[in-house]
Amino acid sequence: MKRQKTILSLTFVLVLLLQACNLPSNAPDQTPTPDALLAAQMTITALAGQSTPTQALPTFTMPPPLTPTTAFTPTPAFTSTPSFAYVTLSEGTNCRTGPAISFDLVDTFATGQTIEVVGKHPFDNYWYVRSPKNASVYCWLWGFYATGANLGNVPVLTPPPTYTPVPAPSFDAIYVNAGSCLGWWTRISIKNTGTVPLRSITISIKDTVTNETRTETKDGFQDVNACVLSALTPSLGAGETFTVVAPSLAADPTGHKLSATVTLCTATGQGGICTSKTIEFTP
Known part of the structure; x- marks a missing residue:
């Protein structure tokens, strides 16, 4: 913008000089000499050729594109499932030496316990199980309160004969x-x-x-x-x-x-x- 104003000003001066050449003859002869015109023209040309440095615009650097952050999903806790045959009790249940209440009591298992199954009764609702308290102890568990898993290959066992307690003498x-x-x-x-x-x-x-x-x-x-x-x-x-x-x-x-x-x-x-x-x- 400054450069354009300068050129216009010089052009205006040059126009005035040229008009001076057309003034009435009775005026003193003020016709510019060729040297003066040439000098003026050269000045305009020189000014026009001068390069006014343009102020550099600030460089805008685009920020990197936003990458949406994946919402954190907590990993559920790992719960191991037994691979062996087992039952889980919904009520406390007695375990006996045979599949009937007339047999001696071996142990009592609490609600929620998981108990390994190693055999089943041929027709009655009894499971032959390993005690979770002592791995060397086995007994017959009534299955009324038992929910099982992996029971498909549990072998059928022959239960002990029905126990008939001998009455005490008197x-x-x-x-x-x-x-x-x-x-x-x-x-x-x-x-x-x-x-x-x-x-x-x-x-x-x-x-x-x-x-x-x-x-x-x-x-x-x-x-x-x-x-x-x-x-x-x-x-x-x-x-x-x-x-x-x-x-x-x-x-x-x-x-x-x-x-x-x-x-x-x-x-x-x-x-x-x-x-x-x-x-x-x-x-």
Whole structure:
């Protein structure tokens, strides 16, 4: 813009000089000499040729394109799933030596426990499992509260035979009488109040005054009659009653408080299931 104004000003001067040449003749001759015109023209040309530096425009650098940031998605926690056959319990459940409540209790598993399955019942809702508390322990688990996985290849197992618990024996014992015959004997009446036969007996009798104690064990049952021992009765069936003789004491127990402990068993040699009872009496 400044350059253009300068050129216009010089051009205006040149025009004035040229007009001066046309003034009336009576005016003093002011016609510019050729040298003056040439000088003016050269000045305009020189000014026109001068290069006025143009102020450099600021350089704008484009920023790099924005790359959208991918939203962070948290990785779900890894939960391992057992590859073996197993069941998970919705309620606490007992585990037994066999597939019925009549079998002995082995363990009780809590709600939510995962239990390895190694076998199944042929037709009933029972699983043969390994205890998560002890890897060497196995038992039968009722499947009512169990939800399983990977059970397709679980083998069918033959369960143990149905367990029938043997009823505990029971009996009543009552003092009958006492007598003397090569010692002082005492007779006690035994009644089998249970449902299983009784086959052996132990009687331990004590004189609480003299502290004398005598003990005797027999297979079968035997009484005394007129100082003669009866034949052995091998067993005492359910509901049967038999009077037995206790081992003889050396001293007369008359008027003394005696204590007799009787133990009866379902097998000979004090085997099977045994039960005991103690009675006190004064002959």
